[in-house]
Amino acid sequence: MTTRLSLMIVATLAGLVVLAAPPPALTEGAPLTEADLGEQLFFDPNFSINRTMACATCHDPDRAFTDGRETPATGMVSLGDDGHALGVRNAPMVTYALTAPPFHFDETLKEYVGGQFLDGRATTLANQAVAPTLNPVEMMMPEAASVEARIKENPDYVADFKRLFGADIFERPSDAAPDTPAAFTAFGRAIEAYERTAQFAPFDSKYDRFLRGDYDLTVLEDLGRTLFFSNNNVNCANCHRLKREDAPFEPFTNHQYRNIGVPRNPALLALGQVSPDYIDHGLLENPQVSDPAMDGKFRTPSLRNVAVTGPYMHNGVFSDLRTVIEFYDKFNNPDRKLNPETGKPWADPEVPGTVDLEELRAKALSDRKIDALVAFLETLTDKRYEPLLNNQN
Numbered sequence: 001m002t003t004r005l006s007l008m009i010v011a012t013l014a015g016l017v018v019l020a021a022p023p024p025a026l027t028e029g030a031p032l033t034e035a036d037l038g039e040q041l042f043f044d045p046n047f048s049i050n051r052t053m054a055c056a057t058c059h060d061p062d063r064a065f066t067d068g069r070e071t072p073a074t075g076m077v078s079l080g081d082d083g084h085a086l087g088v089r090n091a092p093m094v095t096y097a098l099t100a101p102p103f104h105f106d107e108t109l110k111e112y113v114g115g116q117f118l119d120g121r122a123t124t125l126a127n128q129a130v131a132p133t134l135n136p137v138e139m140m141m142p143e144a145a146s147v148e149a150r151i152k153e154n155p156d157y158v159a160d161f162k163r164l165f166g167a168d169i170f171e172r173p174s175d176a177a178p179d180t181p182a183a184f185t186a187f188g189r190a191i192e193a194y195e196r197t198a199q200f201a202p203f204d205s206k207y208d209r210f211l212r213g214d215y216d217l218t219v220l221e222d223l224g225r226t227l228f229f230s231n232n233n234v235n236c237a238n239c240h241r242l243k244r245e246d247a248p249f250e251p252f253t254n255h256q257y258r259n260i261g262v263p264r265n266p267a268l269l270a271l272g273q274v275s276p277d278y279i280d281h282g283l284l285e286n287p288q289v290s291d292p293a294m295d296g297k298f299r300t301p302s303l304r305n306v307a308v309t310g311p312y313m314h315n316g317v318f319s320d321l322r323t324v325i326e327f328y329d330k331f332n333n334p335d336r337k338l339n340p341e342t343g344k345p346w347a348d349p350e351v352p353g354t355v356d357l358e359e360l361r362a363k364a365l366s367d368r369k370i371d372a373l374v375a376f377l378e379t380l381t382d383k384r385y386e387p388l389l390n391n392q393n
Contacts, residue, residue, distance in 0.1 A: 037160050038129075038194030041187060046150050048081040048139035055132070055191065058091045064305040064385050065094035065200070076268050076316030078138070085137040086273045088280060089118055090316040093309050095382065096302045097125060098196045099242075099251035103288065111256045112283060118298045118314050119286040120257070129191035130184060137273075144184040151183055161186060203249055205304065206379040206386075211248055217379065224376025227369055234328070234362045234373070239300045252303035252380060257283045259296040261331070261355040263347035265317040279350055280314060296351025307378040308388040315350075321377060325370050331357070333364035 041047070045054040058078045059065040071079040077087040103115025103123045112120060116128035132138040133147050141147050151157045152170060161169050165186040174185040207225075209215035217225060228236045229245045237245075240252045259282070269276055283289050283297040298314045312318045318327065323341050330336040330346050339346050349355050365373075378389055 032160055032163060034164055034190045034193035035197050036194075037157075037164060038190035038192065040157075041191055042194055046153070047133050047141065047147055047187075049141055050081050052083075053081040053139050055129070058132070058138075059094045061199075063388070064309050064382065066309045067091045073268065073271055073316075075311045075319075076265065080135075080137045081140045085140075086271055087137050088268070088274055088278070089314050090311065092118060092301060093305060094195055094200060096201050096251055096304045097128075098201055099253075099302065100255050103286075109256070112289065112294065112297075114255045115286075115299065119283050119289075120299055121286040121288070124192065125195050126185070126188035126192040128188075129195070130188035133187075144180045147187060148181040148183045151187065164190070202382055202384070204383045205381050207376075208248070210379070211246060218375065220372050220375040221379050222376075223369070224372035224374070225379075227373055228376055232363070233369075234365065235359055236373070238359050240303050253300045255300065257294065257297040257299055258356045258359065259298070259349070259351055259354045260328070260360060261349035261352070262298075262313045262315070263317060264350045265313075265315040268315055268317075281351065282314065293354060296349070296354050297356075303377060304380045305382055305385055307374075307381050308385050308391075322370060322374050325365070325373050328360065328362075329365045329370065331360045332362050335364070 042055040042059075045051050045057070047054070057069070058067040060068050062068075067075070067078045069079065071086075073079065073086050075090075077089060078091045079086060097116060100116065101114035103120040104113055105111070106113045114120065116122040116125060117131075122128035122131055130144075130147070133141045134144065141150075148170065151161060158170070161183055165182070169183050169186060170181070172182045174180040174182045176185060206215050206217075206221075210217050227233045229241070231237065239254055239256065239258055241250065242252075242254050243250050264279075269278060281295050283294040283299075284292065306312075307321055310319055310321060312321065312324050318324050319341055323339065326336055326340060327346065337345055381389060
């Protein structure tokens with residue numbers, strides 16, 4: 001394949017652009033893979049209505065695939081392709097998203113598990129990849145056929161899609177959805193293939209190197225590790241562990257859903273994109289879920305790269321990782337009465353009736369133990385993002 005990619009421009013605010021690094025050019029003659037194509041699509045802004053927004057706009061690879069743009073809602077939620085519309089949820093990082101199983105109800109656990117987006121409404125990564133293109137506050141394309149039309153504008157894409165997905169890819173409907181062009185489904189499949197490459201899950205953090213014997217934890221980091229995995233102290237591992245303690249390739253999430261009593265975000269509501277009394281019902285807003293007991297529950301995120309991917313919670317209400325740990329501690333520590341970011345008492349839960357209080361029960365934490373947990377969580381940062389830790393301190 002000949003080299004053909006130029007630097008792609010990803011727009012942020014009106015009149016202001018940020019240059020996103022393009023995928024590396026393929027070596028002459030190298031066979032194209034679905035992941036190669038997905039990488040090109042991931043950085044291409046032509047799949048948004050005004051051609052200013054790519055997947056990489058909200059999932060910047062230089063920021064652990066989160067949204068780092070300066071906007072009226074910086075970090076809390078993402079700005080849409082029109083330069084005005086704002087979402088209501090914090091853009092999840094894409095790193096380690098590949099560890100999540102398809103969305104389903106586990107009959108043994110009696111829990112909803114897996115999926116993508118904070119409410120699991122996208123069953124797979126491929127489903128997730130296409131959804132922002134049609135979202136009216138994100139990339140804003142009117143329909144799947146319009147995405148297919150943008151693909152067909154590029155002769156190289158046409159050739160690549162035919163080579164990878166069949167000569168008739170632009171002539172037939174999707175097998176999964178007869179009203180959807182097959183090329184639209186293939187678009188998501190290619191991006192999923194890219195998001196399943198090692199770039200998104202290198203497992204090379206200090207913690208991973210510690211497990212391999214290539215890094216010695218500091219005293220504070222090791223204390224945080226002990227606290228994290230100990231049910232006698234805190235309950236972090238109840239939701240943020242899938243395997244046995246210190247197992248390799250731990251995603252630091254059980255992929256289940258919980259309501260931990262997160263309050264509404266006044267700063268987000270003040271932007272006026274939703275009504276002042278807006279409530280995000282989380283899992284209950286997933287079309288596949290109707291049980292009112294699921295109200296206010298959100299997918300437990302991976303803690304990998306958590307130290308460099310703030311702000312935190314589904315609505316970006318907390319800016320600092322230490323605040324998040326103090327928030328957990330306030331359920332068990334009568335001395336932890338004030339939100340350190342506001343200096344005011346902790347606000348009430350957004351959805352109070354389904355808070356998982358039993359799983360939040362733990363021993364009160366001292367300030368040193370909170371420092372230790374922060375230090376341990378910092379060790380979960382991928383090696384390429386370790387320089388970003390200096391920006392968090």
